[in-house]
Amino acid sequence: MDIAQKLSILADAAKYDASCASSGTSKRNSREGGLGSTTGAGICHSYTPDGRCVSLLKILLTNYCIYDCQYCINRVSSDVRRARFTAEEVVKLTMDFYRRNYIEGLFLSSGIIRNADYTMEQVVRVARMLREEQGFKGYLHLKTIPEASPELIAQAGRWADRISINVELPTPADLERLAPEKNLGRIRGAMTTIQRRIDQAKAEVKETTKAPPFAPAGQSTQMIIGATAAQDREILDQSSSLYRHHKLRRVYYSAFSPIPDASQRLPLMAPPLVREHRLYQADWLMRFYGFQAQELTTPEAPQLSLEMDPKMAWAMRHPQSFPVDVNTASREMLWRIPGLGVRNVDRILQIRRWHRVTLADLQRLRVSLKKVLPFVQTADHHPREIGSAQWQQTLKPAQQLELFAPAIGVVTGEL
Structure with a gap:
C-alpha cells in the first residue's frame, strides 16, 4: 500500500474525532478534490492561543486497534480496511504539505496497537522528529492515551501545542457498557496530571523565559452524543465538571453516527444534528455567559429544547x-x-x-x-x-x- 492510499484511509478514519474544530473555510483549495483542499478529508481547521485559524493535516497514525469500543468504526471487531503510517511517513507528509502551504500544523491521533505505551511512543516520536530533526515550528495537536505512562504523556506535552484525551461517553456506566477497556476515572486522572504539568510550566515561564513550555494551548476532549440514553442534563454536568476541575479549553460534542455491523446496544438512527448544536450553545453559555449547568435544563425537562436556543x-x-x-x-x-x-x-x-x-x-x-x-x-x-x-x-x-x-x-x- 503506497502512502497516498494510506492517507486516503487514515484521513477518512480521523474525521470522526471532533476535538479539532473546523472553521468551515474554503479559500485554500488547490484544486477540486486535491490533497491540498482544505475542505476535503485530511484537512481541518483549529485556533491557536492567539486566535489565529490554522489549517491542520488531520490523520490517524493507524486505524488498527486492540480495543472493541462498540461505537467506533475502527474497533477490533470491525471489518474495515486497515492501514498504518510509519513515523517517518507522517513526518514526510507533514513537511511536504507544509512546504506547499496546504497546512500550518498537524493533528495526530491513533488506534491502540500492541499496548497504550507502544502507541504513545510512536505518536511522541513523530512530534519529536518534527520539532528536533525538521525544525518544525507549526501547530501540533496530539491525541494522548490515558493508559499510557505519565512520562510519555509528559513528552507529548513538551512537543505539542495542545494535547487531548477523549472521555468518549458522558457517564461511567456508558463507558462500562460500550467501551469496557476504558475507565472514566482513569481518563480524568490523566487529565489532572496534564493540568498540573500545564500549571507548573506556566509558573516556570513566569520565573524564566527559558523554561520549556508544556501544551501551551491547553487540553481538550470529546463526548459522543446519542450513542447512549444519557440526557443533556448529565452531559452538561459532566462538561461543567471537566471545565471546573481540569480547566479544559474545550469540550467537543460529536453526534453519534451509525456504523456498519453495529452492535445491538447502539441506536439504529443518529440523533438530530440540532441537538449537537444546542449542546454547543449551552456549553458557550457556561463558559462565557455565567450560566451554571443546572440552569440550562430542569429535572422535569432534562433535555435541551430543539425548538429554541x-x-x-x-x-x-x-x-x-x-x-x-x-x-x-x-x-x-x-x-x-x-x-x-x-x-x-x-x-x-x-x-x-x-x-x-x-x-x-x-x-x-x-x-x-x-x-x-x-x-x-x-x-x-x-x-x-x-x-x-x-x-x-x-x-x-x-x-x-x-x-x-x-x-x-x-x-x-x-x-
Whole structure:
C-alpha cells in the first residue's frame, strides 16, 4: 500500500474525532478534490492561543486497534480496511504539505496497537522528529492515551501545542457498557496530571523565559452524543465538571453516527444534528455567559429544547426576570438577555457611560430588535411585564428563525 492510499484511509478514519474544530473555510483549495483542499478529508481547521485559524493535516497514525469500543468504526471487531503510517511517513507528509502551504500544523491521533505505551511512543516520536530533526515550528495537536505512562504523556506535552484525551461517553456506566477497556476515572486522572504539568510550566515561564513550555494551548476532549440514553442534563454536568476541575479549553460534542455491523446496544438512527448544536450553545453559555449547568435544563425537562436556543429557553422559564433595564442592569444580567452577545453587552456598557441607551443605539449595534424587544427596557421603550403564556405567542416567529440559526453563532458567542 503506497502512502497516498494510506492517507486516503487514515484521513477518512480521523474525521470522526471532533476535538479539532473546523472553521468551515474554503479559500485554500488547490484544486477540486486535491490533497491540498482544505475542505476535503485530511484537512481541518483549529485556533491557536492567539486566535489565529490554522489549517491542520488531520490523520490517524493507524486505524488498527486492540480495543472493541462498540461505537467506533475502527474497533477490533470491525471489518474495515486497515492501514498504518510509519513515523517517518507522517513526518514526510507533514513537511511536504507544509512546504506547499496546504497546512500550518498537524493533528495526530491513533488506534491502540500492541499496548497504550507502544502507541504513545510512536505518536511522541513523530512530534519529536518534527520539532528536533525538521525544525518544525507549526501547530501540533496530539491525541494522548490515558493508559499510557505519565512520562510519555509528559513528552507529548513538551512537543505539542495542545494535547487531548477523549472521555468518549458522558457517564461511567456508558463507558462500562460500550467501551469496557476504558475507565472514566482513569481518563480524568490523566487529565489532572496534564493540568498540573500545564500549571507548573506556566509558573516556570513566569520565573524564566527559558523554561520549556508544556501544551501551551491547553487540553481538550470529546463526548459522543446519542450513542447512549444519557440526557443533556448529565452531559452538561459532566462538561461543567471537566471545565471546573481540569480547566479544559474545550469540550467537543460529536453526534453519534451509525456504523456498519453495529452492535445491538447502539441506536439504529443518529440523533438530530440540532441537538449537537444546542449542546454547543449551552456549553458557550457556561463558559462565557455565567450560566451554571443546572440552569440550562430542569429535572422535569432534562433535555435541551430543539425548538429554541438555551438562552431563550431559560428566559421563557424566568419571565419574572424581564424586562431588563439596559441602562441599570449588571453585566451578568445583560448577558442573559436573548439576542445580546458578550461583545454587544460591552458596547452597551460603554454607551451608557455617556447617555441613556435607546432603541436607536441597539439598532446601530445591529442587535435583532425583533428578538430583544420583549426582554429589554430602554430610555424610549417600556414594555409591560407579560406572562409566559403571552410570550409563547409573542416570540413564536423568532423561535422558528432561531431553529435554523447558523452554527457560526457558537463561534462568535452572539447568542
